[in-house]
Amino acid sequence: MQSATDERAQTRRVVVVGAGWAGLGATYHLAKQGYDVTLLEAGSYPGGLVAGWKTTAGRSIEAGIHGFWYPYRNIFSLVQELGLHPFTPFTRSSQYSPAGLEVESPIFQDLPRLPTPLGTFLYTRFHRLPLIDRLSALPLLYAVADFDNSDAAWRRYDSVTARELFKDFGVSARLYRDSFEPMLLVGLFAPGEQCSAAAALGMLYYFILAHQPNFDVVWCRGTVGEQIFLPWVERIERVGGQVLTQRRVSDLTLDSTGQVSAVVCGDEVFQADAVIFAVGVSGMQKIVLGSPTLRDRQEFRNLANLGAVDVLATRLWFDRKITIPQPSNACFGFNATTGWTFFDLNALHDEYRNEPGTVVEVDFYHANQLLPLSDEQVVPLVQQDLATCIPAFRHAKVVDSSVIRLPRAVTHFAPGSYQYLLPGQTSFENLFMSGDWIVNRHGSWSQEKAFVTGLEAANLVIDRLKQGVKAHILPVEADEPHIRFARTINQQVRDWSKALPDFWLP
Numbered sequence: 001m002q003s004a005t006d007e008r009a010q011t012r013r014v015v016v017v018g019a020g021w022a023g024l025g026a027t028y029h030l031a032k033q034g035y036d037v038t039l040l041e042a043g044s045y046p047g048g049l050v051a052g053w054k055t056t057a058g059r060s061i062e063a064g065i066h067g068f069w070y071p072y073r074n075i076f077s078l079v080q081e082l083g084l085h086p087f088t089p090f091t092r093s094s095q096y097s098p099a100g101l102e103v104e105s106p107i108f109q110d111l112p113r114l115p116t117p118l119g120t121f122l123y124t125r126f127h128r129l130p131l132i133d134r135l136s137a138l139p140l141l142y143a144v145a146d147f148d149n150s151d152a153a154w155r156r157y158d159s160v161t162a163r164e165l166f167k168d169f170g171v172s173a174r175l176y177r178d179s180f181e182p183m184l185l186v187g188l189f190a191p192g193e194q195c196s197a198a199a200a201l202g203m204l205y206y207f208i209l210a211h212q213p214n215f216d217v218v219w220c221r222g223t224v225g226e227q228i229f230l231p232w233v234e235r236i237e238r239v240g241g242q243v244l245t246q247r248r249v250s251d252l253t254l255d256s257t258g259q260v261s262a263v264v265c266g267d268e269v270f271q272a273d274a275v276i277f278a279v280g281v282s283g284m285q286k287i288v289l290g291s292p293t294l295r296d297r298q299e300f301r302n303l304a305n306l307g308a309v310d311v312l313a314t315r316l317w318f319d320r321k322i323t324i325p326q327p328s329n330a331c332f333g334f335n336a337t338t339g340w341t342f343f344d345l346n347a348l349h350d351e352y353r354n355e356p357g358t359v360v361e362v363d364f365y366h367a368n369q370l371l372p373l374s375d376e377q378v379v380p381l382v383q384q385d386l387a388t389c390i391p392a393f394r395h396a397k398v399v400d401s402s403v404i405r406l407p408r409a410v411t412h413f414a415p416g417s418y419q420y421l422l423p424g425q426t427s428f429e430n431l432f433m434s435g436d437w438i439v440n441r442h443g444s445w446s447q448e449k450a451f452v453t454g455l456e457a458a459n460l461v462i463d464r465l466k467q468g469v470k471a472h473i474l475p476v477e478a479d480e481p482h483i484r485f486a487r488t489i490n491q492q493v494r495d496w497s498k499a500l501p502d503f504w505l506p
C-alpha cells in the first residue's frame, strides 16, 4: 500500500503564471487531476483583462465589459459545471456613426437558419448602407473559404493588411468604412491598415460568418470578476489548487538537463515539474527582458517583434434615466483609428437595474491618443460622443465616473506577426504557453480562445507528466456543408498547383 508521504512525493508540481482565462483554465483542470498547482498572478485580483473590482464608493467597475458569443462552447460548459448562472439572455445590438443609427442586429438564432452567410446578410437591418455596397462583399467569400485556419493559410494571408485584402477583393469604400473596419476595431482592436488579413479572416469567420447564430452574444449580469472568477477561484481552492496574487514572476531556473525546475518571483522560488505561462504579450515581453534563461532562446527574444494595443474603459453614472434602445452598441467614424462601444448597464447588470439614473460602460479600442488625457478631460469627451448617438445624453449630468487606462493591454495582430507567435509547446520540454495570442488550431478567439489554450496547456502537462485525464475540449461547430465543399475543392486545386514552380509571392 502507498503511504500518504509517498503519494505527496509523487504528486507533480505545476506552476501557472497569470490568472486570466488561460491561467485559471489550466489551473482548474490540473488541480482536478490531483496536481499540486500554484497559480501566480502579478495583480491584486484574478481575472487578468477581465478583472473587476469596487470603487471607493462601493460601485462595481471592471477593465472593460466582456461579451460571450454564441460559439463560446467551452466557457458555457465550464459555467454549467460550476453551477453558475451569470449571463443575461442573448441581446440585440446596434451600430452608430456620427450620422446616427446605422445598423441593428437581431437575435439570429431566433430566425429561420439559412446557409451562411445568407442569414447575416438578410436579417441584419442596415439603415443607411446601400445594397450595392453590401453586395460588393460577395467576392470576399473566396478568401473566407480559402482561409481555413491552417498554418499554411495563416502564412498566406498574414503578411497582407486587412485593408489590402478587402481592397483586392473589390469591397466598396463605404462597406469597408461602415462595416468591416468597425468590426476590426472592435474585434482586433486596430484599424484595417494595421491588422493582419489572416487575423481578420479568422476573427470574422468565428464571430460572424461560420454560422448564422455566431454573432449572438450574452453578457454577465455583473462584473465577470464577481459572477464567474470569484466562485471559480473558490472551486479551484476547494479541489486543491493555490491562487496567489501580487506575485510577479521574473525568471525561471533550469536543472542540469536543461528542463525548467523552478519559477522565480521576487524573493520566492516555486519548484515545478512543469510550468505554464498564461500572460499577455506585454507581460511576456517584460518577463523575457528580465530573464537570462528565456533571453537565451530565440523564440522568446522574437517576442520583442510583437505589439500590443491601448484600451480605455470608462463607466459613467448619469443623474437621470435615458432610454438606450439596445443594451450593446458599437460606434465608428468618430475617429479614424479608434473604435468604441457603449453598454446600458441598467439593462445588463443586476446591481444597476433599479438605479435612479443611467449607468453606461463606454470602452475605446486602439485608444492611444486618449490615454494621456486626465479623467476630467476624458469624461466630457465620452459624454459628447454618447450625445451624438443618443441626444438625451447631452442634458444629463455625470454624477460619478470611473476611467481605467489599459496601456498595451491587448494583442496587436499586426501584419507579419504570425511568425513570432508561440505555440503551446516551447523548446523547453516542460514549459508550455497559453493565452489568447498564442498559435493553436481550435479556431476560437478572445476569452474562449484564452480558456481553450489553458486547457490545451494542461493537456500538454498531462501528456508529459502522465498523471490524470486530459480535459475534453469542445471543438468549434463544424463548417457548414457548402463551406466544407468549397474548402475541399480549393485544397485540391492548391494541391495540384504544388506541381508548379514556387515562383510567386504567397
Ligand SMILES: Cc1cc2nc3c(=O)[nH]c(=O)nc-3n(C[C@H](O)[C@H](O)[C@H](O)COP(=O)(O)OP(=O)(O)OC[C@H]3O[C@@H](n4cnc5c(N)ncnc54)[C@H](O)[C@@H]3O)c2cc1C
Residues within 6 Å of the ligand: 017, 018, 019, 020, 021, 022, 023, 040, 041, 042, 043, 046, 047, 048, 049, 050, 063, 064, 065, 066, 067, 068, 247, 248, 249, 250, 278, 279, 280, 283, 284, 287, 311, 313, 363, 406, 409, 410, 434, 435, 436, 437, 445, 446, 447, 448, 450
Ligand atoms: C476592454 C476590453 C474588452 C474586451 N472585450 C471582450 C469581449 O467582449 N469578449 C471577449 O471574448 N474578449 C474580450 N476582450 C479580450 C479578452 O479580455 C481577452 O481575450 C482575455 O481576457 C485574455 O485572457 P488571457 O488569460 O489570455 O490573458 P490576460 O487576461 O491578459 O491574463 C494575463 C494575466 O497575467 C498576469 N501577468 C502578467 N505578467 C505577469 C507576471 N510577470 N507574473 C505573474 N502574472 C503576470 C496579468 O496580470 C494578467 O492577470 C476584451 C479585452 C479588453 C481589454
